[in-house]
Amino acid sequence: MFSKKTLGIILGGGQGSRLYPLTQSRSKPAVPIAGKYRLVDIPISNCINSEIKRMYVLTQFNSASLNRHIKNTYHFSFFSQAFVDVLAAEQTPMSDTWFQGTADAVRQSMHHFLRHDFEYALILSGDQLYQMDYNLMIDQHVKDGAKISIATIPVNSKDATSFGILKSDDNNEVTSFIEKPDEKLLPDWTSEVSDEMKSEGRNYLASMGIYIFNRDLLIELMKNPDTNDFGKEIIPQALGEHKIVSYQYEGYWTDIGNIDSFFEANLGLTDDIPAFDLYNKDRRIYTRARMLPTSKISGTTLNRSVIGEGCIVHAAKIDKSVIGIRSRIGSESTVINTYMMGNDSYETLDEINNNKTSILMGIGERCFIKNTIIDKNCRIGDDVRINGGDHLKDEENDLYCIRDGIVVIKKGAIIPKGYVI
Structure with a gap:
């Protein structure tokens, strides 16, 4: 299984100002959700369910409660190599600055990652609500001979202006990418999606902020100190230089970016058949016992x-x-x-x-x-x-x-x- 060759890297995000005051005294991944969980439990649980059991959580703001939650929650066998570790921004001889973006956070933490034997780096966001089997994405990444894979989700024209939008060819290879396009540009950015997505008017492929990088390429890309963000710099600059593949996901996914989306995601759990299924025994969400x-x-x-x-x-x-x-x-x-x-x-x-x-x-x-x-x-x-x-x-x-x-x-x-x- 390729999952055993994969290292999970969960990005804790910045100051979380759009979720203020919930982030006044805690980092964004530590915000309580669904009455008993924390946001960070979502990507960690998705990793565990996908047999990816080596994970780092990168954070720099108000990380004390997040540290405490992870220490009290994720205990693995003494004979296992599994772990979930928090890496807070730190001063080193190589860098004396805080994380300047998603890519910079990975760059500053690379010396920790390289202590481990892995072939693929799975980079995740710590503030999204979804359930995904990452094995399917990794399998496609390997099958297609990709250097980078991007998880994408079909969105409508209203939402498309808030995301990085990409286009791919018949082989799922990404051919172009644009960050938060103006509404006037959207007619040129439609992609081939399933009939169900078409019926809902979801004709644009949005980046979910979930990436797979081959180890060697990640090391190479992180050598450039002038690139700080995956979506704004790393991915656009890699187009045409390396094979980038889109992995299309059509399940429930929401970005917990502000108070309104956080509120709606929680109240959505009260629906008779909630879009986010906490009752699925095969995709269970773990938290502190x-x-x-x-x-x-x-x-x-x-x-x-x-x-x-x-x-x-x-x-x-x-x-x-x-x-x-x-x-x-x-x-x-x-x-x-x-x-x-x-x-x-x-x-x-x-x-x-x-x-x-x-x-x-x-x-x-x-x-x-x-x-x-x-x-x-x-x-x-x-x-x-x-x-x-x-x-x-x-x-x-x-x-x-x-x-x-x-x-x-x-x-x-x-x-x-x-x-x-």
């Missing part, structure tokens, strides 16, 4: 909602919401279109008695919460009303920020009783 009790729910009307382990819920109604681990929701409260990340621990009776605030962790009684993301360890007092939506303008204070009508309660915030947003 927590010894939590079952959730306890009393007097609550539940509709299209996902409830994590260890929750204590007395709410009147929860509709189309994701409730994360160890969440507490008081009686007569209503929660609609909300992602509540949950808590890192339970409060003991002694802690409750010694608290400087009378507001317990979680959501209090008689609250109304809608179109909201509640970050971890928040305290929302009784009779609080948060009604997110397009009627709200973007703003920010110490307790919350509003982005595109979505109210984001900051990590550890204390919302006073009777507060209204």
Whole structure:
């Protein structure tokens, strides 16, 4: 299997400013998703399911919680060569700067990669939601004799202007590439896609930011210190010089680039048949194993909602919401279109008695919460009303920020009783 000859390299991204304030105190790959996972669990799980068990995660911002999560989660046999290691940006005799882009991050970390025996480098993003068998992509890469492979997904004209768009010939070889094309240029950039994709108007091949490089070529390309980004520089410059192949993927995939896409991806998990299938035993998503009790729910009307382990819920109604681990929701409260990340621990009776605030962790009684993301360890007092939506303008204070009508309660915030947003 070629997977045993492949090294996984997961790019943690930059400062994650578009996901702020969720990235205020954590790196983008460490952002909690789906009530119990972290974003980084997605590419790592895809690798494990594809029998790729040697992985590096590259990051440079707020990496402490990411380090802790990976250390507590991914334990392999003592007799195995499998590992998941975090590589934070570091000063070395060769470089004294932070990562300047995706390619620069790989370049500065090459001395770590080259300690291992591998033939193919699989380069992944740490902020995407999808389930892919990388073996299929690697097999095509080898079969086609490619030097570089790019995973692509058909998109419509509206989305095409936000991605790198490429064209390929009948042999899947990439012939041209353009980064975020203007809408006027799109008629010249259509590609051959399946009939199903055509019926949906998805006629453009967008780069997913997932690459396979042959080891020798990656070493050669990384010698040029003036190229900092794969999509903007490495790939366009390699066209015509090396054989680049497109691997077309048509499953569910979304780029968690901003608060809106993050919010929609989480609430999408509440659909009757979610596009992202957490229940597929062959494509399971791994995360930290927590010894939590079952959730306890009393007097609550539940509709299209996902409830994590260890929750204590007395709410009147929860509709189309994701409730994360160890969440507490008081009686007569209503929660609609909300992602509540949950808590890192339970409060003991002694802690409750010694608290400087009378507001317990979680959501209090008689609250109304809608179109909201509640970050971890928040305290929302009784009779609080948060009604997110397009009627709200973007703003920010110490307790919350509003982005595109979505109210984001900051990590550890204390919302006073009777507060209204």
